[in-house]
Amino acid sequence: MxxxxxxxxxxxxxxxxxxxxxxxxxxxxxxxTVAGIYASNADFQNRVREKFGNEVFTxxxxxxxxxxGARVFANENELSWLxxxxxxxxxxxxxRQMETDPTALWIVEIPLLFEKNLEKEVxxxxxxxxxxxxxxxxxxxxxxxxxxxxxxxxxxxxQTQKINRAxxxxxxxxxxxxxxxxxxLLFDQFQP
Numbered sequence: 107m108x109x110x111x112x113x114x115x116x117x118x119x120x121x122x123x124x125x126x127x128x129x130x131x132x133x134x135x136x137x138x139t140v141a142g143i144y145a146s147n148a149d150f151q152n153r154v155r156e157k158f159g160n161e162v163f164t165x166x167x168x169x170x171x172x173x174x175g176a177r178v179f180a181n182e183n184e185l186s187w188l189x190x191x192x193x194x195x196x197x198x199x200x201x202r203q204m205e206t207d208p209t210a211l212w213i214v215e216i217p218l219l220f221e222k223n224l225e226k227e228v229x230x231x232x233x234x235x236x237x238x239x240x241x242x243x244x245x246x247x248x249x250x251x252x253x254x255x256x257x258x259x260x261x262x263x264x265q266t267q268k269i270n271r272a273x274x275x276x277x278x279x280x281x282x283x284x285x286x287x288x289x290x291l292l293f294d295q296f297q298p
Contacts, residue, residue, distance in 0.1 A: 108212050134199075142199075
């Protein structure tokens with residue numbers, strides 16, 4: 107079974123993914139996939155350098171994700187270019203990972219699952235939801251300003267839209283134990 111996991115920026119998708127992993131599900135972490143592409147895919151790095159120049163690179167030649175994010179989230183055309191360049195690489199990596207055990211329960215983080223109409227590619231979908239203020243606080247701890255959170259959130263469907271389109275919803279406003287119980291209920295439901 108293939109389950110697509112989505113949610114708003116800062117909703118706690120990674121925590122949910124970690125809980126599924128601990129229960130024995132196979133997971134694909136899109137953030138880690140993207141970080142790997144940014145760090146080691148020379149072709150992608152060259153294309154980014156050709157498009158944006160050295161201003162989105164660190165002095166040691168790595169893509170500065172924060173600088174690149176600030177730039178593309180301020181310009182719709184540049185964001186579109188980045189998505190068209192990056193998303194096929196992420197998809198290819200996801201498919202390669204899933205081919206290692208096609209019969210397993212796979213939980214795949216796809217932040218833009220509904221925005222890109224990818225729900226047709228999964229058997230079930232889960233949306234992780236959390237209050238806006240809590241998301242802002244979480245992301246502030248990761249170095250994002252409230253303005254950056256707002257800019258990125260505007261590029262996604264609202265939580266209400268994601269809730270309405272998802273097969274299942276996980277509320278991530280409570281305790282870690284509450285989150286774990288919700289994940290366990292879904293994990294059990296996904297078992298044959």
